[in-house]
Amino acid sequence: MQNWINAYSATNLRFLLQGLWVTIEVSIISILLSFIIGLILGTLRYVKIKYLSKIVGVIVDVIRNLPLLLIIFFTYFGLPGMGIRVNPMIAAITALVVFESAMLAEIVRAGIAAVPDGQMEGARSNGMSYAQALFHVVLPQALTMMIPALLSQFVSLVKDTSLATIIVLPELLYHAQIIYSQDPNFIIPMYAMIAVMYFILCFCLSRLAKYLQTRLANVF
């Protein structure tokens, strides 16, 4: 019992919260960037521009089928080789954005493909251009349908930030490891605490997903 009280001292808790904040920061930046890139890549795959769509398709499929951990290593060790100086934060965000954009691109492509062909045909025959039909008719419907898949992908992005401990990103898991490396008795309390923190973070995000889904269903 004394272990638990000592483990949750004010300094340790503040240190953990600092880690949690880095996790949140990295997650938010990666979610925003990968959503934009994923949307563009997914749409590119759908609209079938000669060669470009094929090339995008192959790149997306290759990245999607590699472990994120491997991509983290690539950015951390590979970018300096290309003359780009990286710190763990930039390497982690780059890896997460590259990997999650590919995952999101696939979700976006499947989402657009799920909109019935009649919608595009109807919009076109009413005098809209292809781009107008895509942005005003097809994409809004596709996005609404994609929300559950998108948000569960965001939840897994938040969880995946923990993999960046391996490149010494000072996020939640890494801070916990620092604390219990000073006193092995803290291992159990630390893992209990970070499990709870991750759970609350991800659970809130999934609840937000459910809420958005019901709200947006009424908008479109």
Add this chain to the structure above:
Amino acid sequence: MWQLFTQNWQAFLTGFWHTILSSIIALIFSFILGSGFAILETNPNKFWRGVAKVYVEIFRNIPLLVVTMFFYLVLPKVLPAMSGFTAGTIGLTLYTSAFIAETVRSGLQSVGTGQMEGCLANGLSYWQAMKNVILPQALKITIPPLGNQFVNLIKNSSVLAFVAGMDLMYQGDVIASNTFQTIPTYIIVGIFYLILTLPLSYYMQYLEKKLA
């Protein structure tokens, strides 16, 4: 790069083998566990539904790495220690089973309620109806998403590297730190992963189109 491979092919293949082994063991057990929890989630009994819901939510919202570390570092404090491979595979199994439970549950719910009512009206027991009528239909719908879960499982098995699980990623790590040829080593590791995941994920896309 070819030289790097010929010099270390044994290590790469050992890693490849452990990745395959761990993925298949985790797939089998997480499928059994996941289907079990999916059935519980559609159970009329409120208590069992609650139990399944809590299990699924816990493992869906905690990072796999934390789950794996729990079995590798925390459990040995109370139970005898286990190897990294075992700890990693148990972590993978529990984590994946929550996702499989969700997939199978949505499959079960897509089978109309009339099917179950019809079975019960015809004198089948709940479990007979589940086993002979509902599950076979549900599993057919869930094959493509299950396949995608398997692809995720193979990719996720790379966390074994954190617990010295002898898998592909771990071997790659060891080779990279011995030879200092970091990027070529990781490219070879990546090719090995693609050999496993790419055909599977294309096959699932094909199945999805065919079943739709």
